[in-house]
Amino acid sequence: MFAIRLRNTMLGEIHWLHQDLTMYQVEEKYPNFQSEDWRFELRIRYIHSDLHNLYDKDRNTFLYYYEQVKNDYLEDEGKGNEGVDQDTAIQLACIEIKRMFKVSLYSLYFIVYAVAL
Incomplete structure (x- = not known):
């Protein structure tokens, strides 16, 4: 891999x-x-064809792959992003949005809980 x-x-x-x-x-x-x-x-x-499966089984490798694709995408920005597969970039972005949303809700829960005390 x-x-x-x-x-x-x-x-x-x-x-x-x-x-x-x-x-x-x-x-x-x-x-x-x-x-x-x-x-x-x-x-x-x-890489596995199912990124959701990779995320569930090996989160560190998934996050490394996410950073790799993100950096490749940003580095190729001036070249029209020819080196990054659009479907992979979109799928990784969706998974990251879900992850960030879960973290945000989890943090919000603890803030509300702490204020209620």
Whole structure:
């Protein structure tokens, strides 16, 4: 599910690193990766088709994926959001709205309860 991606921030060049690749092999294969333009990124590469199921079973992975998609969406904003699947972005936004609404109602309940005391 998780993978390491080597990305050049200036050129947009991307390389997915194999899980068995050592740093020595990375240095051999990508000799310029140590410049300031290259970033190692921990990414969720493979995702369950049912995001609600992921949210219920592994909330941390879901939240990481949510942040990843959100950041990709905002980063691509100037490019017309070509890199982000619209259906996934909408589904994640709906789940986040539900989550925030539940948290808000829960907080409101305790505020009302505390005032009543």
